[in-house]
Amino acid sequence: MNFIAQRKQMVQIQLIDRGIKSERVLAAFSALARHEFVAVELINSAYEDCPLPIGAGQTISQPYMAALMTELLELKGNETVLELGTGSGYQTAILAALAKQVHTIERITHLSARAQAKFKLLGINNIQAHEGDGTLGLAQFQPYDAIIATAAAPQVPMPLIEQLKDNGKLIIPVGNRGFQTLTLIEKKNNQIFKTEKCGCVFVPLIGEKGWQSDDY
Numbered sequence: 001m002n003f004i005a006q007r008k009q010m011v012q013i014q015l016i017d018r019g020i021k022s023e024r025v026l027a028a029f030s031a032l033a034r035h036e037f038v039a040v041e042l043i044n045s046a047y048e049d050c051p052l053p054i055g056a057g058q059t060i061s062q063p064y065m066a067a068l069m070t071e072l073l074e075l076k077g078n079e080t081v082l083e084l085g086t087g088s089g090y091q092t093a094i095l096a097a098l099a100k101q102v103h104t105i106e107r108i109t110h111l112s113a114r115a116q117a118k119f120k121l122l123g124i125n126n127i128q129a130h131e132g133d134g135t136l137g138l139a140q141f142q143p144y145d146a147i148i149a150t151a152a153a154p155q156v157p158m159p160l161i162e163q164l165k166d167n168g169k170l171i172i173p174v175g176n177r178g179f180q181t182l183t184l185i186e187k188k189n190n191q192i193f194k195t196e197k198c199g200c201v202f203v204p205l206i207g208e209k210g211w212q213s214d215d216y
């Protein structure tokens with residue numbers, strides 16, 4: 001089954017009707033098979049309007065939230081992007097369709113390994129996957145044109161701001177463990193501008209500059 005009709009409906013009802021406008025972003029969500037990134041037993045739910053479990057207590061984000069975050073980065077195709085939280089690899093693959101190079105970092109070994117196998121299977125070759133603590137960024141490939149955190153932090157980790165290029169954009173959910181604000185950070189002439197976009201609920205970004213694993 002190729003789920004073309006479900007994907008078309010997802011793009012229309014969940015993305016376009018809710019205000020996602022970027023043609024490039026809509027084309028990427030129309031083209032990418034989301035059902036490839038969920039477990040077989042959830043395949044019929046792959047295009048539903050919600051996050052889905054991917055194991056280890058983690059989730060593949062709701063399509064709308066993934067699209068909104070992607071749109072806010074305003075990728076043109078030439079960028080080097082850093083993603084924190086590879087998870088299923090779905091958001092990573094969307095970014096790879098819209099940017100030149102994507103570095104993605106995941107703290108859970110088997111999620112990273114599974115996503116990497118999926119990128120290979122789908123023939124996506126502009127993603128470099130890393131394992132580790134994304135709250136520290138990824139210093140060896142900085143600076144980044146865009147940074148996206150797909151898990152929530154109590155505050156914006158300073159290494160991410162430092163590793164962002166001038167004129168770069170960083171999108172990250174910031175707040176407490178139960179509720180956050182999707183926050184856009186822009187660096188212009190080395191000054192930092194912060195815009196709060198909307199409320200959201202994400203799993204925690206666990207690491208040195210994020211939550212400690214036993215924080216509540």
Ligand code: SAM
Pocket residue numbers: 054058059060061084085086087088089090091092105106107108111132133134135150151202203204205206207210
């Ligand atoms: N983008 C993912 C997708 O499309 O499936 C959604 C990922 S899920 C909402 C958030 C991910 O962030 C989880 O896989 C989690 O293990 C990961 N994570 C949490 N803290 C992290 C950290 N410090 N560094 C890297 N990954 C982290």
